[in-house]
Amino acid sequence: MPKISINGKEIEFEKGMTVLQACELADVEIPRFCYHEKLSIAGNCRMCLVEMEKSAKPIASCAMPATEGMKIKTNTAFVEKARKGVMEFLLANHPLDCPVCDQGGECDLQDQSLYYGVDKSRFVENKRDVKEKYMGPLIKTQMTRCIHCTRCVRFATEVAGVPEIGAIGRGENMEITTYLEKSMKSELSANVIDLCPVGALTSKPYAFEARPWELNKTETIDVMDAVGSNVRVDTYNWEVKRVLPRLNNDINEEWISDKTRYSCDGLLKQRLDIPYIKINNKLQKSNWDEAIDLIVKKIKNLESNQIAGHVGDMTNIENALGFKKLFEIFNSKNLEFREKKFYINPDEKINYIFNTSIKGIEESDLVLLVGSNPRHEATMLNARLRKTYLQKKIKIYSFGDPGDLTYPYEIIGKKTDDIKKFINMESEFSKKFLSTKKPMIIIGESALELKSGKYIFEELKNFLRINNFVNNGWNALNILVQNASTVGLTDLKIFPNQKADFSFFDKLNKKEFKFLYLLGSDNLEIKKNGEFIVYQGSHGDKGAELADIILPSAAYTEQNGLYENLEGRIQECKKASYPIGEAKEDWKIFNMIIKKYGENEKVLKFESLRKESLDNVANFSEINELPKFNLTDTNKITTEFFSEDVQIKELNYYFSNSISRASKTMSECNHIRQKIKKTGTNN
Amino acid sequence: MSLKKVHDKQPENFSFNEDSLRKADEILKRYPTENKKSAVMPLLYLAQRQNENWIPLAAMKYIANYLSMPYISVYEVATFYTMYNLAPVGKHFIQVCTTTPCLIRGADKIVKLCKEKISPNENEISKNGTCSWIEVECLGACVSAPMMQVNEDYYEDLNEKDTLKILDSLMKDKPLKPGSFRGRKNTSPEKIQSDGEKHA
Numbered sequence: 001m002p003k004i005s006i007n008g009k010e011i012e013f014e015k016g017m018t019v020l021q022a023c024e025l026a027d028v029e030i031p032r033f034c035y036h037e038k039l040s041i042a043g044n045c046r047m048c049l050v051e052m053e054k055s056a057k058p059i060a061s062c063a064m065p066a067t068e069g070m071k072i073k074t075n076t077a078f079v080e081k082a083r084k085g086v087m088e089f090l091l092a093n094h095p096l097d098c099p100v101c102d103q104g105g106e107c108d109l110q111d112q113s114l115y116y117g118v119d120k121s122r123f124v125e126n127k128r129d130v131k132e133k134y135m136g137p138l139i140k141t142q143m144t145r146c147i148h149c150t151r152c153v154r155f156a157t158e159v160a161g162v163p164e165i166g167a168i169g170r171g172e173n174m175e176i177t178t179y180l181e182k183s184m185k186s187e188l189s190a191n192v193i194d195l196c197p198v199g200a201l202t203s204k205p206y207a208f209e210a211r212p213w214e215l216n217k218t219e220t221i222d223v224m225d226a227v228g229s230n231v232r233v234d235t236y237n238w239e240v241k242r243v244l245p246r247l248n249n250d251i252n253e254e255w256i257s258d259k260t261r262y263s264c265d266g267l268l269k270q271r272l273d274i275p276y277i278k279i280n281n282k283l284q285k286s287n288w289d290e291a292i293d294l295i296v297k298k299i300k301n302l303e304s305n306q307i308a309g310h311v312g313d314m315t316n317i318e319n320a321l322g323f324k325k326l327f328e329i330f331n332s333k334n335l336e337f338r339e340k341k342f343y344i345n346p347d348e349k350i351n352y353i354f355n356t357s358i359k360g361i362e363e364s365d366l367v368l369l370v371g372s373n374p375r376h377e378a379t380m381l382n383a384r385l386r387k388t389y390l391q392k393k394i395k396i397y398s399f400g401d402p403g404d405l406t407y408p409y410e411i412i413g414k415k416t417d418d419i420k421k422f423i424n425m426e427s428e429f430s431k432k433f434l435s436t437k438k439p440m441i442i443i444g445e446s447a448l449e450l451k452s453g454k455y456i457f458e459e460l461k462n463f464l465r466i467n468n469f470v471n472n473g474w475n476a477l478n479i480l481v482q483n484a485s486t487v488g489l490t491d492l493k494i495f496p497n498q499k500a501d502f503s504f505f506d507k508l509n510k511k512e513f514k515f516l517y518l519l520g521s522d523n524l525e526i527k528k529n530g531e532f533i534v535y536q537g538s539h540g541d542k543g544a545e546l547a548d549i550i551l552p553s554a555a556y557t558e559q560n561g562l563y564e565n566l567e568g569r570i571q572e573c574k575k576a577s578y579p580i581g582e583a584k585e586d587w588k589i590f591n592m593i594i595k596k597y598g599e600n601e602k603v604l605k606f607e608s609l610r611k612e613s614l615d616n617v618a619n620f621s622e623i624n625e626l627p628k629f630n631l632t633d634t635n636k637i638t639t640e641f642f643s644e645d646v647q648i649k650e651l652n653y654y655f656s657n658s659i660s661r662a663s664k665t666m667s668e669c670n671h672i673r674q675k676i677k678k679t680g681t682n683n
Numbered sequence: 684m685s686l687k688k689v690h691d692k693q694p695e696n697f698s699f700n701e702d703s704l705r706k707a708d709e710i711l712k713r714y715p716t717e718n719k720k721s722a723v724m725p726l727l728y729l730a731q732r733q734n735e736n737w738i739p740l741a742a743m744k745y746i747a748n749y750l751s752m753p754y755i756s757v758y759e760v761a762t763f764y765t766m767y768n769l770a771p772v773g774k775h776f777i778q779v780c781t782t783t784p785c786l787i788r789g790a791d792k793i794v795k796l797c798k799e800k801i802s803p804n805e806n807e808i809s810k811n812g813t814c815s816w817i818e819v820e821c822l823g824a825c826v827s828a829p830m831m832q833v834n835e836d837y838y839e840d841l842n843e844k845d846t847l848k849i850l851d852s853l854m855k856d857k858p859l860k861p862g863s864f865r866g867r868k869n870t871s872p873e874k875i876q877s878d879g880e881k882h883a
Contacts, residue, residue: 163753163756164755166755166756168759168762169763170763179753180689180740
């Protein structure tokens with residue numbers, strides 16, 4: 001490997017690195033504003049100047065490729081003078097309004113001016129003033145503070161794939177703006193707030209809420225979709241003030257989606273804080289004793305097959321296991337977690353996870369989407385698909401029309417007949433698919449929901465197995481699930497039976513259930529007709545509306561728990577705050593019921609729930625790691641083919657779960673997306 | 684009114700006329716097909732010529748679609764370069780050079796005449812709607828200072844009397860012939876000394 005000398009220290013570096021990256025290898029910190037690892041190099045802030053031997057002028061280390069034998073110095077008076085000069089220019093037009101700026105305390109410019117700022121300004125002219133720009137309901141702008149690093153422009157164009165931010169004008173008149181000041185049409189737009197090194201782009205919902213040093217930071221994960229993005233939840237007392245991304249190159253890199261970031265204001269609204277009981281068709285405030293009494297009385301009067309439970313989209317594994325154990329006590333097997341009737345085969349692990357893994361997408365050379373819109377169903381995964389498209393120009397194909405995915409793709413069929421042709425090697429595309437080395441198929445819930453769902457999944461899997469695309473080195477079979485709980489609950493076998501058929505839904509429609517226990521489940525379609533419904537959850541949403549008894553429980557930021565993301569990676573969601581009012585953690589509520597039911601010896605303990613749930617997870621390797629690969633030779637499953645359209649069900653992105661539906665920010669985003677103009681009546 | 688800010692009143696639609704389309708095709712031939720967006724600058728200028736010396740938003744959108752590039756990129760280019768006018772200007776758009784060599788040779792007098800004859804302020808269209816004027820930096824014709832540019836033509840070696848004639852002709856929409864107003868050709872020296880030797 002080539003060598004470079006940094007401050008007299010010889011260090012080896014990889015070919016293609018820049019001087020700045022080589023300096024980082026040598027543990028030398030270089031100040032920077034415009035450079036960012038995940039974005040292209042702009043080299044326009046000039047803060048990263050270093051001294052290079054045989055060069056009369058300082059060089060911008062972020063843009064200079066490192067070469068063999070270079071001698072770099074970063075700690076000389078020459079470098080310091082150069083950086084001080086740059087900083088003086090950056091501050092010439094910067095307002096220095098740190099006391100009223102939301103970035104204060106976590107501002108790159110503030111931090112670096114501590115080392116390179118001069119104590120007084122020689123700039124006696126008027127500072128320039130730039131009007132605020134409108135960038136949508138999430139981004140607050142104060143463009144006078146902008147130092148024109150163009151990180152936001154590069155992010156929008158490269159990562160988000162919506163080239164809508166740009167720099168207009170030039171010189172003194174240069175301004176960063178969206179095209180005609182419209183809001184960005186992206187689910188990743190708010191990441192520009194994190195990227196902005198100064199206070200030009202700040203968070204609108206979080207404006208003037210708190211200072212960074214006042215907040216308690218909890219490193220946890222997100223449950224808004226099945227990706228399991230790594231996040232940091234910042235709380236002030238019990239209130240969740242904001243959610244920020246955490247670096248995890250295997251999952252979300254450095255970004256999170258807008259829903260992950262801004263649903264958190266939904267945690268403060270519509271909360272269930274005490275138990276409610278429906279009396280005379282009206283929900284009345286009650287207390288735990290009364291509510292639990294009534295539930296146990298109802299259950300004891302019913303036969304076990306009349307009792308059913310449904311587990312919701314954001315339930316963690318431990319609570320779901322506790323719920324299953326509770327139903328074992330009731331002697332009922334009527335459990336389900338699916339909200340729609342989509343086919344799932346729980347026999348082996350590879351049948352219900354995203355086997356290629358999110359990072360693995362980058363290795364693939366062809367992607368086939370089957371009835372899936374990854375942009376809305378798993379935003380971070382879509383960003384990775386786009387990244388791979390940009391890097392390798394891979395071909396992407398789709399069965400069904402998912403709409404704009406931020407990268408070009410080709411629709412090769414809109415009917416299941418086209419899928420059949422593909423599987424039977426009757427189409428041109430089959431040959432193209434087989435000629436690649438690392439193809440991947442992504443099957444969405446919309447495809448599995450079809451009548452041919454079973455056919456599509458089993459035959460595609462068979463197709464891949466025959467052609468040796470399912471092995472330890474490369475696994476092309478991928479299921480894209482939508483809910484954070486889906487994979488974990490499939491591992492726990494929260495199904496009415498081993499086959500995971502739709503008997504729960506059939507019985508529900510035939511009104512065979514007299515008692516329905518909803519555990520945080522708001523997306524299940526129920527036409528209520530005489531059932532007694534218990535809703536246990538955190539938000540007064542669709543489930544609570546139907547309920548006869550409401551048991552308030554903790555939201556995902558208020559209890560510890562494990563979640564399994566769509567890759568089958570188990571991650572821990574940590575308690576950042578406390579449940580509101582009389583609300584309790586879910587498993588504690590089950591314990592109250594178990595005790596009242598008279599089964600004191602079966603009381604649940606959190607540690608044993610966790611241990612047991614990990615034992616239940618198939619092919620489990622380690623926390624935060626991908627599961628082990630294991631292929632059992634299962635018998636061929638007989639399937640039935642139906643000719644129908646591959647309809648991709650539109651997911652209402654900003655309103656997909658009870659927390660985002662309670663969030664004011666999300667509803668504003670939704671309003672803008674649907675182009676509903678505010679009438680002004682709300683003010 | 685600034686020419687670099689998007690104008691309030693925008694036409695709904697814009698599309699190249701036949702003549703422009705033919706020219707646009709020729710322009711596109713100069714660039715490799717995968718880099719056709721390089722043609723954005725000549726196309727913007729083409730649109731400006733077709734649309735009475737200014738570029739409406741609709742034209743930027745049209746060009747963006749024409750070259751399959753994002754709207755914002757075309758917008759960035761159009762706002763960056765000073766020769767693109769984003770607001771209406773006169774049919775005869777007069778650019779008076781006021782950089783040092785011209786100023787020494789009396790450009791301020793030309794500016795004064797523009798103020799009197801056309802409009803009291805820069806970028807204001809004259810009452811009859813034919814002309815507007817603007818002060819610009821060096822147009823690279825210092826050798827024939829003072830000078831001004833009207834659309835694509837240079838009027839050079841001006842004095843007050845000639846400028847007045849030119850402005851009058853422009854206001855009447857019958858422009859005089861451009862070039863040197865002291866009869867010079869290709870900025871050649873004016874006098875030949877008595878001994879017959881030419882002086883460069």
